[in-house]
Amino acid sequence: MHAIVSGAGVAGLALAGRLALDGWTVEVVERASAPRASGYLIDFFGPGYEAADRLGLLPALTQRAESFDELRSVDASGRVRATLPIRLVGDAVGGRYMTILRQQVVDALHAQLPASVRIRWGVQVETAHDDGTHVQLLLSDGERVQTDLLVGADGVGSRVRQLGWGRHERFVRPIERLLFAAWLGEDAGFAADLDGKVAMQTELDRQLVVAPLGDGRVTGFAVLGGVAPADARQAIAGIGVLGRRAVRAIREPYIDDVAQTVVEPWVRGRMVLLGDACAAVSLLAGQGASLAIAGAERLAEELAFAKHPSDVTAGLATYERDWRPVIEREQARGRAAAGTFAPHTRFELEAQRAVLKATALPGVAHLVARAAGGVTKR
Numbered sequence: 001m002h003a004i005v006s007g008a009g010v011a012g013l014a015l016a017g018r019l020a021l022d023g024w025t026v027e028v029v030e031r032a033s034a035p036r037a038s039g040y041l042i043d044f045f046g047p048g049y050e051a052a053d054r055l056g057l058l059p060a061l062t063q064r065a066e067s068f069d070e071l072r073s074v075d076a077s078g079r080v081r082a083t084l085p086i087r088l089v090g091d092a093v094g095g096r097y098m099t100i101l102r103q104q105v106v107d108a109l110h111a112q113l114p115a116s117v118r119i120r121w122g123v124q125v126e127t128a129h130d131d132g133t134h135v136q137l138l139l140s141d142g143e144r145v146q147t148d149l150l151v152g153a154d155g156v157g158s159r160v161r162q163l164g165w166g167r168h169e170r171f172v173r174p175i176e177r178l179l180f181a182a183w184l185g186e187d188a189g190f191a192a193d194l195d196g197k198v199a200m201q202t203e204l205d206r207q208l209v210v211a212p213l214g215d216g217r218v219t220g221f222a223v224l225g226g227v228a229p230a231d232a233r234q235a236i237a238g239i240g241v242l243g244r245r246a247v248r249a250i251r252e253p254y255i256d257d258v259a260q261t262v263v264e265p266w267v268r269g270r271m272v273l274l275g276d277a278c279a280a281v282s283l284l285a286g287q288g289a290s291l292a293i294a295g296a297e298r299l300a301e302e303l304a305f306a307k308h309p310s311d312v313t314a315g316l317a318t319y320e321r322d323w324r325p326v327i328e329r330e331q332a333r334g335r336a337a338a339g340t341f342a343p344h345t346r347f348e349l350e351a352q353r354a355v356l357k358a359t360a361l362p363g364v365a366h367l368v369a370r371a372a373g374g375v376t377k378r
């Protein structure tokens with residue numbers, strides 16, 4: 001059986017690797033001309049962690065993970081208001097947690113990819129037509145390809161979704177006019193000052209998180225309410241001492257709306273959507289990469305024994321039936337978390353600060369971490 005996967009991101013590579021091991025001939029088309037170096041830290045836990053374990057990916061991921069000892073909540077003057085040992089968050093999910101740059105997740109997936117998987121860089125699907133037994137494709141390099149399966153693992157702005165389902169705007173739901181900016185920059189002095197700690201500041205409609213990497217780089221993200229992309233840098237600097245320091249390290253930030261994708265159905269004949277293309281939970285749910293890997297494993301399992309076109313369509317239907325409820329639950333959780341990232345009212349802000357302050361009390365940090373674990377394990 002033959003599959004074309006559009007998108008060499010987290011979901012696409014995880015699926016391609018597993019399908020190839022199951023005997024599929026897999027080709028990946030990726031619009032970018034090389035692996036993308038942008039991205040920032042992700043908390044990796046939950047269903048994707050377990051899937052990565054089953055897929056034999058954990059050693060490669062662990063090797064590339066970052067380590068921090070503490071989360072520090074600071075105020076506008078840079079004063080530390082509360083601390084949370086990060087180890088406790090890992091403990092709360094039985095140690096099955098890591099912090100890792102998104103680009104390192106992609107790198108680990110590349111490293112594990114069977115040699116039989118061909119990646120066509122700088123290529124995208126131009127047209128796609130399902131003729132009832134195969135999908136006929138025209139690629140942007142001019143080649144025509146006939147395939148048993150076309151997978152849209154090409155992110156929030158999915159090309160496959162556009163071709164098979166329709167206009168982007170119908171499927172992308174911004175959350176509460178929140179803007180998200182993430183970056184990775186060089187600033188050895190700032191990295192040294194952060195001293196292995198993650199610094200966080202939350203204000204009305206604003207949150208900024210900055211973390212030092214071991215090699216003198218600094219990574220960070222900000223969630224900003226009611227700010228236009230062109231004003232993101234200024235808004236970050238306006239948050240306080242941490243913001244002013246952070247903007248100096250910002251190079252080519254990744255800026256987008258905080259958004260989810262909602263698509264119904266995920267399957268059209270022999271075309272299927274995977275990962276952010278149909279199931280973006282937004283960074284507010286914090287599990288995008290984890291769910292992308294788990295969803296890829298789920299889809300591959302349903303296709304492992306496919307020998308005929310009808311096996312493919314049956315497998316796709318089961319994938320959607322079983323995986324959609326998990327995504328809908330995580331999306332609801334992501335929407336509910338919006339106020340935590342960027343509290344809208346002084347009451348919400350003070351409530352969050354009170355919880356963080358309380359974590360400085362002996363025993364309370366454990367309870368907070370356990371509560372976080374309880375939420376994430378659902």
Ligand SMILES: Cc1cc2nc3c(=O)[nH]c(=O)nc-3n(C[C@H](O)[C@H](O)[C@H](O)COP(=O)(O)OP(=O)(O)OC[C@H]3O[C@@H](n4cnc5c(N)ncnc54)[C@H](O)[C@@H]3O)c2cc1C
Pocket residue numbers: 006007008009010011012029030031032036038039040041042043102123124125153154155156157158159182254274275276277280282283286287288289290292
């Ligand atoms: C820069 C960046 C940083 C992110 N940081 C975080 C994070 O910290 N935490 C978190 O939970 N989630 C984060 N996400 C989202 C997270 O990576 C996704 O939720 C998760 O990786 C889903 O994987 P995906 O493969 O569906 O999408 P993506 O990882 O976005 O991959 C999609 C791939 O498709 C490619 N593509 C796009 N258009 C086309 C096309 N027309 N043809 C072919 N290929 C195409 C893209 O270049 C990309 O390689 C980030 C996403 C990006 C892009």
